[in-house]
Amino acid sequence: MYSEKVMNHFKNPRNVGEIENADGVGEVGNAACGDIMKLTIKVEDNKIADVQFKTFGCGAAIATSSMVTELVKGKSLDEAENISNATVAEALDGLPPVKMHCSNLAADALHAAIENYKKKK
Amino acid sequence: MKGIYMDHNATTPVHPEVIEVMLPFFSEHFGNPSSIHWAGREVKKGIETARESVASFLKCDPKEIVFTAGGSESDNLAIKGVCDALKDKGNHIITTSVEHPAVLHTCEYMEKQGFQVTYLPVDMDGMIRLEDLKNAVTDKTILITIMFANNETGTIFPISEIGKIAKERKITFHTDAVQAAGKIPLDVNALNVDLLTISAHKLYGPKGVGVLYVRKGAKMKPMIHGGGQERNRRAGTENVTGIVGMGKACEIAMRDMDAESERLLNLRERLHKGLTRKIEHVKLNGHPSMRLNNTLNVSFEYVEGESLLLNLDMDGVAASSGSACSSGSLEPSHVLTAMGLPHEVAHGSVRFSFGSSNTEADIDKIIEIMPPVVARLRAMSPLYGKSLNPSVERTTAVCQH
Numbered sequence: 001m002y003s004e005k006v007m008n009h010f011k012n013p014r015n016v017g018e019i020e021n022a023d024g025v026g027e028v029g030n031a032a033c034g035d036i037m038k039l040t041i042k043v044e045d046n047k048i049a050d051v052q053f054k055t056f057g058c059g060a061a062i063a064t065s066s067m068v069t070e071l072v073k074g075k076s077l078d079e080a081e082n083i084s085n086a087t088v089a090e091a092l093d094g095l096p097p098v099k100m101h102c103s104n105l106a107a108d109a110l111h112a113a114i115e116n117y118k119k120k121k
Numbered sequence: 122m123k124g125i126y127m128d129h130n131a132t133t134p135v136h137p138e139v140i141e142v143m144l145p146f147f148s149e150h151f152g153n154p155s156s157i158h159w160a161g162r163e164v165k166k167g168i169e170t171a172r173e174s175v176a177s178f179l180k181c182d183p184k185e186i187v188f189t190a191g192g193s194e195s196d197n198l199a200i201k202g203v204c205d206a207l208k209d210k211g212n213h214i215i216t217t218s219v220e221h222p223a224v225l226h227t228c229e230y231m232e233k234q235g236f237q238v239t240y241l242p243v244d245m246d247g248m249i250r251l252e253d254l255k256n257a258v259t260d261k262t263i264l265i266t267i268m269f270a271n272n273e274t275g276t277i278f279p280i281s282e283i284g285k286i287a288k289e290r291k292i293t294f295h296t297d298a299v300q301a302a303g304k305i306p307l308d309v310n311a312l313n314v315d316l317l318t319i320s321a322h323k324l325y326g327p328k329g330v331g332v333l334y335v336r337k338g339a340k341m342k343p344m345i346h347g348g349g350q351e352r353n354r355r356a357g358t359e360n361v362t363g364i365v366g367m368g369k370a371c372e373i374a375m376r377d378m379d380a381e382s383e384r385l386l387n388l389r390e391r392l393h394k395g396l397t398r399k400i401e402h403v404k405l406n407g408h409p410s411m412r413l414n415n416t417l418n419v420s421f422e423y424v425e426g427e428s429l430l431l432n433l434d435m436d437g438v439a440a441s442s443g444s445a446c447s448s449g450s451l452e453p454s455h456v457l458t459a460m461g462l463p464h465e466v467a468h469g470s471v472r473f474s475f476g477s478s479n480t481e482a483d484i485d486k487i488i489e490i491m492p493p494v495v496a497r498l499r500a501m502s503p504l505y506g507k508s509l510n511p512s513v514e515r516t517t518a519v520c521q522h
């Protein structure tokens with residue numbers, strides 16, 4: 001059901017964890033419906049210097065979280081803001097249709113973290 | 122790698138002895154059982170022998186057995202057929218909120234046809250209260266349909282007592298015994314049932330064949346019209362190989378059930394104890410004692426079921442989950458939510474259902490692979506520990522479950 005890339009990221013998720021004293025925190029989803037993603041970022045020179053995630057969700061949710069951290073690491077904030085759920089899903093060679101909303105979660109968490117950073121500044 | 126199959130409530134492999142009795146009916150004994158010539162007669166005999174085997178399995182008259190295309194069809198026939206026959210007497214059905222979709226969705230369909238349905242609630246153990254049933258009965262109640270054992274949690278309902286209540290009020294009583302068959306002894310008279318559903322593929326028979334027991338004198342209209350097969354209760358040339366296989370599966374279940382049931386109970390307890398000893402925050406879903414010997418449904422809190430199943434699958438273990446994420450429909454299990462489980466706990470549920478192929482070595486393997494998997498997923502979970510930051514505003518709009 002999942003592509004090899006999804007399974008690869010699911011088995012070996014990159015950048016798991018939580019950055020202490022993060023510059024931006026994005027948390028989306030809700031415990032009542034069961035899926036939660038938390039993304040923390042470190043920003044230097046307007047670039048995402050470090051990023052880590054924690055996710056409670058299905059295989060696709062974990063893989064998209066991992067992929068989004070890979071995609072944005074080292075990118076400028078502007079570039080990162082342009083990453084959409086479709087970008088993440090494509091980078092994983094696609095997701096099953098019922099799992100597309102899990103990739104929303106990843107993109108939303110990223111955008112929330114950037115917004116949170118900008119608000120703090 | 123030999124896989125460990127822990128999903129026997131979903132389906133079972135066909136028993137070799139069952140395959141053996143089916144084989145001659147594909148091409149050697151191929152006749153139409155309704156034909157009067159020799160080719161039909163020998164096939165007819167095969168069907169009637171199977172009917173007798175099922176009848177002795179359920180302790181009823183062979184004439185009370187209707188062969189169908191499976192558990193779902195039997196449930197549909199029972200509910201639609203009884204409602205059709207009794208619609209002049211009343212329009213009220215009583216069932217539970219934890220039935221299999223074959224009953225639940227049929228009841229919802231009957232509501233659209235103008236019937237009224239009461240869905241009895243369950244408590245935290247997934248058990249109904251007989252008081253609730255008694256209170257739900259009205260003078261318009263024509264049918265009670267309540268499952269024998271729940272497919273997700275294994276919780277066993279007091280069918281005999283429910284049947285007594287139905288009998289006193291002269292209400293037709295159907296039970297879906299698909300999960301009970303082969304795991305607990307069935308006796309339609311002791312159970313006080315008028316109709317009872319079983320399905321061959323849950324007891325080491327072939328898929329696509331089932332039985333509806335219909336008590337002599339019970340009012341039921343047919344659903345499939347055509348030839349006069351099955352005493353006009355289910356038209357269509359019989360699924361001969363399936364029926365013959367189902368008969369044999371019932372014979373084997375009668376022969377092996379006692380010993381096997383005991384063995385599975387030991388395996389189930391071994392797994393439950395092993396998991397709770399090695400992993401924190403493991404919650405049993407289902408009744409602690411009134412439960413099928415082969416079913417263990419547990420929630421691993423703070424982790425999600427689909428990612429657990431994927432990990433188990435990588436180690437060759439096949440199980441199932443009530444998590445919304447693994448359901449395709451993105452709805453969490455209606456059984457677990459009816460029991461009052463919070464969504465995130467329902468999300469972490471895994472059902473292990475045991476069967477003939479399972480050994481102590483399988484159980485020990487699962488007890489060994491589960492703790493690191495759960496630990497890894499918990500380390501990744503924002504719900505575990507104190508990592509949730511209450512000061513961060515969370516968007517809830519993205520929740521699509």
Ligand SMILES: Cc1ncc(COP(=O)(O)O)c(C=O)c1O
Nearest residue numbers: 191192193221223272299300320
């Ligand atoms: C309790 C229960 N009823 C009915 C069914 C449906 O049986 P079948 O698959 O033969 O249609 C099942 C099987 O999933 C079941 O577990």
Ligand code: FES
Nearest residue numbers: 057058061102446
């Ligand atoms: S997180 Fe629930 S379906 Fe992906």
